[in-house]
Amino acid sequence: MRSRRAELVEAARSVFVQKGYQQASMNDVIAASGLSAGAIYNHFSGKTDIMSAAARVDLSPFEARKDELPWEFVERCLVTLRHNVQLTRFLAITWGEAVTVPEVAEVVNEQLSLLRLRVVASYRAWAETELDFSPAELESWLQVLGSAVLSVLTGFVVQASTIQDFDADSYFEFARTILRQA
Amino acid sequence: MRSRRAELVEAARSVFVQKGYQQASMNDVIAASGLSAGAIYNHFSGKTDIMSAAARVDLSPFEARKDELPWEFVERCLVTLRHNVQLTRFLAITWGEAVTVPEVAEVVNEQLSLLRLRVVASYRAWAETELDFSPAELESWLQVLGSAVLSVLTGFVVQASTIQDFDADSYFEFARTILRQA
DNA sequence: GTCTATAGAGCGATAGAC
């Protein structure tokens, strides 16, 4: 059974994704939770506190599976985003909020850095058995590829959220081209 | 000489980039402009109106020059962003705001679509003299390349704004690799 | 076209009962 705190975070997130963090009022969050002001403030110190908790989305769908090739992993991340419009919207909102709210910035930095680590680890494991790089070459190659993958993922989120006639198919074709060129 | 309206938009933008659109109050904007509430509301119908005006940033640095190769054009866009941290931050904030504020969404959609058109036009002009595509192949290739370039640019904005130890050099190396593979 | 003053609503957060 889910903890009350997790329940409140989920309610808050559903409000933030519709209205944005700042335009959503605590009354909105309270109404969505089905509880009362007192209940919320017993679990969170204030609005910023619940904002940073909401920003910490579940990253378990963005974890490489065993025996999954690096580009399969990344493409699965993209597919997850494509099929979860609410999540994609929420990420775009959150990244914008991170620029001006330090508590959100901390969470976003943490999560994007973790995602980069996972991507790099996936490519490293593959490269060590399949490619013939010197250690220095390998690290440099991994840095560049980390930038590439993060760009593919963040680019998808921004464009899918803001461009009206966004062409996801062209985007996937581009992504596949990038990811496989080892 | 700059119009009063443009002056007010500039003041508003300097506030929004520091505090975010919603957290900035009209009093903040009024103070930054050096004028008064009455003056602002004489030129704008309300806060949303001045927000959408501020979101419409100057795109003239993101225009291809004559005889500029496509990847030179895109790399110059990246360099412009790299050297203008305030602009990069502001774009990240604005794209987040676009998700929940229709008036901002309209501007962002318009500007990113224009940018894509410019990129595609630049690559098309080059491809027509240098490459040997059939018309159908060319259009498909341009779509994919448009996605690639927009991803490079939006990815830079998001990562530079949110990742603490963002490595711009690796990013540029990745970008150059992408853009030149025709 | 710009000013000052303020209306009127909504905000985040708290107190105290249960």
Added chain:
DNA sequence: GTCTATCGCTCTATAGAC
């Protein structure tokens, strides 16, 4: 741990003088 009631403040926007 959750409730209701409410405080004190800030917000956007307007009115009316100049």
